[in-house]
Amino acid sequence: MSDWKQEVDEIVYDGKICVPYSWTVGTTLSRWYGQLRDDGEIWANRCPKCGKVFVPPKNKCIYCYEDAGDWVKLPGTGTVETFTVVYYSEPAHQPKEPPIIYAVIRMDEADTGIVHLIDEVDPEKVEIGMRVEAVLKDDRQGELKDIKYFKPI
16 A cells, blocks of 8 residues: 555445525515515516516626616416426426426517426427416415416417
C-alpha cells in the first residue's frame, strides 16, 4: 500500500439525507396561485412594451425585459400544442395511474404554453390542435395541481 500509484477500492456507503426546506414563489406567482386558489380563475400577465401575455406569469418579459405587470384574466380554455403519453408507472410520484397524457397547452389570449395533464379522453384521440378546458379541484391549495387537468371541449 505504500506505492501511491496502486489502485484503491472505493468504499461507498448508502444513505439518505433529509433536508427540510421552504421557499417563496415570489410575489408574481403568489398572486397567480392565490387567484387560482381563492377564485378558481386562471390569470396571466402582459408586457406593457411588446404586449406578450404569459401564463404562468413572469416577473419580467422574456423578450424585452420589461416588468410584466399588466394582469389579464384568461377564459380557462386553450389548444394542445404538443403532447406525450406515459405508459409506465415509474417514477412512483406520477400524478395518476398510466396512461398519463402530458401536454403543452396554449391558453386562449396568451402567447405562451402551460404544461399540464389532459384527462377524460383516450390517449389515441388526443391530437395537436385539440381544444381543451381547465378542470379545477374543489378544495384548492394555491398550487399548480389546483388545476386537476384539462379536458376536451
